[in-house]
Amino acid sequence: MQVLGIDIGGSGIKGAPVETETGALLAERFRIPTPDPAKPKAVAKVVAEIVTHFDWHGPVGCGFPAVVRSGVTLSAANVHKKWIGTNAEALLTEVTGCPVRMLNDADAAGMAEMAFGAGRARQGTVLLITIGTGIGTAVFVDGKLVPNTEFGHIEIGGVDAEWRASDAARQRERLSWKVWAGRFNQYLQVMEKLLSPDLIILGGGVVKKYEKFLPLLSTQAEIVPAQFLNEAGIVGAALAAL
Ligand code: BGC
Numbered sequence: 208m209q210v211l212g213i214d215i216g217g218s219g220i221k222g223a224p225v226e227t228e229t230g231a232l233l234a235e236r237f238r239i240p241t242p243d244p245a246k247p248k249a250v251a252k253v254v255a256e257i258v259t260h261f262d263w264h265g266p267v268g269c270g271f272p273a274v275v276r277s278g279v280t281l282s283a284a285n286v287h288k289k290w291i292g293t294n295a296e297a298l299l300t301e302v303t304g305c306p307v308r309m310l311n312d313a314d315a316a317g318m319a320e321m322a323f324g325a326g327r328a329r330q331g332t333v334l335l336i337t338i339g340t341g342i343g344t345a346v347f348v349d350g351k352l353v354p355n356t357e358f359g360h361i362e363i364g365g366v367d368a369e370w371r372a373s374d375a376a377r378q379r380e381r382l383s384w385k386v387w388a389g390r391f392n393q394y395l396q397v398m399e400k401l402l403s404p405d406l407i408i409l410g411g412g413v414v415k416k417y418e419k420f421l422p423l424l425s426t427q428a429e430i431v432p433a434q435f436l437n438e439a440g441i442v443g444a445a446l447a448a449l
Contacts, residue, residue: 209226209265211224212224212267212448215254215269216312219240220238220240221437221440222257222441223261230435234261245286247287247289254267266449268308268446270314270315272286272311273311274311278297279292280292308447312337313344313410316410317352318352319443324434325406325431329350330349333347333407334406335347335410337411338391338409339374340374344356344359346402358398363397371390406428407426408432
């Protein structure tokens with residue numbers, strides 16, 4: 208089946224039609240900068256532009272960096288506070304004229320990795336962590352998603368984990384790979400203590416440079432980079448709309 212996958216991020220909103228049987232993009236992805244301020248109506252307008260760009264009339268799946276339950280966005284760590292309590296699925300369905308399914312962005316990336324990437328055919332507990340502006344998490348048990356885990360906000364030493372260990376923190380504080388990996392390792396240790404995952408998959412833009420930090424991490428679980436780079440959010444969002 209063909210579904211338009213859209214990934215709403217802090218700096219860009221990206222979309223492409225996806226063949227959900229294979230996870231392949233059917234056209235080059237189209238990106239529009241995220242409006243500032245990124246209030247629901249302004250973002251919805253951009254999503255509608257992406258739908259128009261592909262002349263799309265079918266189902267749409269959309270990843271969003273917040274808790275999403277039954278189509279309603281319920282948190283706003285790195286997005287405009289106006290999203291809290293917005294029925295995002297209803298809003299996007301109305302502006303695009305297409306049936307829209309919305310889910311958390313890390314959950315979307317995890318669905319793509321589990322179906323076609325580093326988590327393919329993996330049983331047990333799989334933890335996917337996306338490292339970017341925030342830290343996003345997706346947990347799968349025997350291939351089934353436990354949605355909206357939000358483990359990027361676990362407090363370590365009284366501080367929100369993503370504030371110290373995200374890629375944004377690395378850049379903001381100009382941390383060396385070694386110092387940043389030390390912080391991220393501490394985060395992984397907490398996650399292992401809580402979840403005992405069988406496999407940890409690391410995703411997000413920084414994973415392009417995984418040779419710089421993966422050797423500095425020590426976990427009990429097997430730890431691997433994601434296989435999809437920029438496209439996991441788009442592909443997973445499309446899968447969620449099935
Ligand atoms: C948000 C999550 C999101 C993650 C990655 C966090 O700040 O709370 O919902 O998945 O960032 O974008």
